[in-house]
Amino acid sequence: MAGFKVSRRLVLYSLGGVAAAGGLAVGIAAMPYSTLPRARELVGKDGESVLRTWIRLGADDAVTVFVPHVDFGQGSQTAVAMMVAEEMDADWKHMRVEEAPADAAFANGALVRNFLLGNVHVPQALDGLANFGSRRMAQNMGFQITGGSSAVRGTGAVTLAPAGAAARWMLRKAAAQAWGVPLEEVETEASVLHHRASNRSARYGQMAEAAARHDPPGDLKLKERAAYRIVGKTTPRLDLPAKVDGTAHYPHDLRLEGMLYAAARQAPVIGGTLLDVDPAPAMAMRGVKKVVKTGDAVFVVADNTWRARVALDALEPRWNDGANGQVSSGAIMEAMNRGVAGAEFKTDHEAGDAETALSGAATKVEALYTIPFLAHAPMAPPAMAAQIKDGALEIWCAVQNPLGAMREAAKRAGVKEDKVRFHNMLMGGGFGRGGFADYAMHAVDVAKETDGAPVQVSWTREEDMTHDWYRQASVAKLEGGLDAQGRLVAFRNSFSERRDSAEVSALQYEVPNHLIRYVNGLNPVRWGYWRSVDNTLHGFTVECFMDECARAAGKDPAEFRRAHISERQRAVLDRVAEISNWGSAPPEGRARGIALRESFGTVVGQVAEVSVGDNGQVRVHHVWSAADAGLVVNPGNFISQIEGGVIFGLSAALYGEISVENGRVREQNFPDYDMVRMAEAPRQTVSIVESASRIGGGGEPGTPAIAAAVANGVFALTGHRVRELPLRHFDLRSGARRASA
Amino acid sequence: MISLTINGASHALDVEEDMPLLWALRDVLNLTGSKYGCGVGACGACTVLINGQAVRSCSMPVGAVGGGRIETIESLKQGDTLSKVQQAWVETQAPQCGYCQSGQIMAATALLRAKPRPTDADIDAAMTNICRCGAYEQIRAAIHRAAEA
Ligand code: FES
Ligand code: FES
Numbered sequence: 001m002a003g004f005k006v007s008r009r010l011v012l013y014s015l016g017g018v019a020a021a022g023g024l025a026v027g028i029a030a031m032p033y034s035t036l037p038r039a040r041e042l043v044g045k046d047g048e049s050v051l052r053t054w055i056r057l058g059a060d061d062a063v064t065v066f067v068p069h070v071d072f073g074q075g076s077q078t079a080v081a082m083m084v085a086e087e088m089d090a091d092w093k094h095m096r097v098e099e100a101p102a103d104a105a106f107a108n109g110a111l112v113r114n115f116l117l118g119n120v121h122v123p124q125a126l127d128g129l130a131n132f133g134s135r136r137m138a139q140n141m142g143f144q145i146t147g148g149s150s151a152v153r154g155t156g157a158v159t160l161a162p163a164g165a166a167a168r169w170m171l172r173k174a175a176a177q178a179w180g181v182p183l184e185e186v187e188t189e190a191s192v193l194h195h196r197a198s199n200r201s202a203r204y205g206q207m208a209e210a211a212a213r214h215d216p217p218g219d220l221k222l223k224e225r226a227a228y229r230i231v232g233k234t235t236p237r238l239d240l241p242a243k244v245d246g247t248a249h250y251p252h253d254l255r256l257e258g259m260l261y262a263a264a265r266q267a268p269v270i271g272g273t274l275l276d277v278d279p280a281p282a283m284a285m286r287g288v289k290k291v292v293k294t295g296d297a298v299f300v301v302a303d304n305t306w307r308a309r310v311a312l313d314a315l316e317p318r319w320n321d322g323a324n325g326q327v328s329s330g331a332i333m334e335a336m337n338r339g340v341a342g343a344e345f346k347t348d349h350e351a352g353d354a355e356t357a358l359s360g361a362a363t364k365v366e367a368l369y370t371i372p373f374l375a376h377a378p379m380a381p382p383a384m385a386a387q388i389k390d391g392a393l394e395i396w397c398a399v400q401n402p403l404g405a406m407r408e409a410a411k412r413a414g415v416k417e418d419k420v421r422f423h424n425m426l427m428g429g430g431f432g433r434g435g436f437a438d439y440a441m442h443a444v445d446v447a448k449e450t451d452g453a454p455v456q457v458s459w460t461r462e463e464d465m466t467h468d469w470y471r472q473a474s475v476a477k478l479e480g481g482l483d484a485q486g487r488l489v490a491f492r493n494s495f496s497e498r499r500d501s502a503e504v505s506a507l508q509y510e511v512p513n514h515l516i517r518y519v520n521g522l523n524p525v526r527w528g529y530w531r532s533v534d535n536t537l538h539g540f541t542v543e544c545f546m547d548e549c550a551r552a553a554g555k556d557p558a559e560f561r562r563a564h565i566s567e568r569q570r571a572v573l574d575r576v577a578e579i580s581n582w583g584s585a586p587p588e589g590r591a592r593g594i595a596l597r598e599s600f601g602t603v604v605g606q607v608a609e610v611s612v613g614d615n616g617q618v619r620v621h622h623v624w625s626a627a628d629a630g631l632v633v634n635p636g637n638f639i640s641q642i643e644g645g646v647i648f649g650l651s652a653a654l655y656g657e658i659s660v661e662n663g664r665v666r667e668q669n670f671p672d673y674d675m676v677r678m679a680e681a682p683r684q685t686v687s688i689v690e691s692a693s694r695i696g697g698g699g700e701p702g703t704p705a706i707a708a709a710v711a712n713g714v715f716a717l718t719g720h721r722v723r724e725l726p727l728r729h730f731d732l733r734s735g736a737r738r739a740s741a
Numbered sequence: 742m743i744s745l746t747i748n749g750a751s752h753a754l755d756v757e758e759d760m761p762l763l764w765a766l767r768d769v770l771n772l773t774g775s776k777y778g779c780g781v782g783a784c785g786a787c788t789v790l791i792n793g794q795a796v797r798s799c800s801m802p803v804g805a806v807g808g809g810r811i812e813t814i815e816s817l818k819q820g821d822t823l824s825k826v827q828q829a830w831v832e833t834q835a836p837q838c839g840y841c842q843s844g845q846i847m848a849a850t851a852l853l854r855a856k857p858r859p860t861d862a863d864i865d866a867a868m869t870n871i872c873r874c875g876a877y878e879q880i881r882a883a884i885h886r887a888a889e890a
Contacts (some may be wrong), residue, residue, distance in 0.1 A: 246774020
């Protein structure tokens, strides 16, 4: 289930792992457990040669890269293709991308398994991974294997750049043989092979067939960063043309001969069950074919979506609420408040003696922060389709873990895996939601009852919002101790409900005495990865608290942070201060707030310029972000991802809250789970900080710190310290919580 | 029978008067470029033009369209030539997941027809669609670019 985290970043990780150290070996493509024969079976094509599992080269020079992850807007398919083109020395105009089939050949799980178990000596190529700042990726990959297959994307990306290098070697080898010249003398450039001494050249396509007969060695070097021609240059995304003319196909857009449409209603309490339902009122309505009941849901099948939905509304299903029927977010908040005030903690990180240093500090700062549950609310509520006929299952959906979903679907349908045809389509936003394939199984459940007819099941927005896997609510008690010079010498974070790995809660400031601890088990609401995961907790709580400490020390918040951070962080902080004119006075009626957060290997500093309107609400005018991601594969896309991450975090900061009463999620749709729109969207400036660091992610690091930058700006403007999200609950002119909230 | 004029052609549909236009387009006519995002008029993913005005088709019963001229995203591209707005969308690399973009492009098309040189304030007022991916900077830039094209 860690697929989300890995998939959107892994591309970058892998290259970074390799690229940061420069010119490393490429053992992977030549590993003994070759998936190549199976890949040739699956994606082979007349007139084209499958050189590596992931790469098919046509006689016309076209290079098709089979990318084993779904596109949900992050642009990583293009980035992966850029990496392949770079190592292969292919001309960008020849690159194509296809999503890899949901097949174990493209999962390449064996590589990861062996890597994790230490069974395989994969020379330096994987060193980069093993070392990349933390063991996070290895953990995630392990997680994925356990989960069934999201390692597809992981290993896929790890394999792709080296596969490009291997393909280039094979082409050179073929040319060397054909021309009777030494391999070392065959050069490549933009999909052409050259032998200068004899003035011979050939297009890649001309050597494709011959190249496919060679096996690459395990000690190929990848390029040094300085030699990159494609990676690092803004490149138009390959997926965009279809996204402007209405032809991009999401599962919702599948139209098959004889296809039926179904509406879904699940038990209003997650974990509840269906007691019974009288299908008659729906069956009497126009276009309705069938009412399908499962253990926890009822579906109406009709000849179009609207008729199915209207008929479903006419039903009165009776539900058993089950064990979660009493869950309420108010009680959870109280339990978490008690939890962080108590004594039962698990320790994540400890240095020095925080307790003693806190009590001996010249100035002590203490604050309690509260943040709510959040839904993903991707733009596209789930839709999926399936057909079960003659012992075979065909399924169309958009999930972040296709192989796992395929296996689950096979089991659910009672068909063999080799009788499943699985189509993973475009995903209309993921943000972590797509890591759970619960919705896709609805298509299987209904298709079992439609006598061989294909059926498309779609959820309403209400169904999506009330049956999500939610970002956890959390409470954090923060304590800081300053010495007489205003240096932070003691820090303690006692927070509730850790879901991410321990390293995410680590203090990102140099404080000699600190303790990071948490209490879990107080929060039964179904949880899921949400863009940047637990970074969203600490990005808000710790970054606001650092502001409080700075004020207590009588220092400028940027200056204060500067005294407690690494050189790499300082470069980012200085950059964002520079581009936002941090030192200058903001326009009349406005103030600026700053925050800094490293996540997924990328350091992001943000400044938000805010004002407060007559309605007591904050208005964010401009956000400046500086980001050090080590190496950025596709800068234009990276900037879009940071900006999108800011908007995502800002929607949560201003509006986002999921509340639960009697086990039911109250919020239903955008009117009560609102989003930032154009008029509320700040203008944005993103500056990429170049560094030699290992490569980090782009999709998530823009999100975690923005809420703090805004709240810190509100404090700078009004003197009101808001320690609870979302901000709409407060009248920021007075700092008072609104009665209605 | 409901008759509708869509992208210049007339269609007769055997559907209920209160069926939202969105579902008539998507499920009856298989014009799937317009998207469902909320069904309550809040997100704009379903935006089409009726007589040149941006309308949220999820909240527009087909019976209320009358003789209105409906334009959907499918009508903008002429042969292989993208409309100015679509072209600007590609040039600024606006889409991320893409799911909101048909609606955004239709809303921007209506805006630019009414105001060929929109100001930022005009854009704020007219572009009320949600982009969950947060591509607002690129969408704004694309509208200005299309205005200059
Ligand atoms: S689907 Fe029509 S406004 Fe959201
Ligand atoms: S591009 Fe994904 S919602 Fe706008």
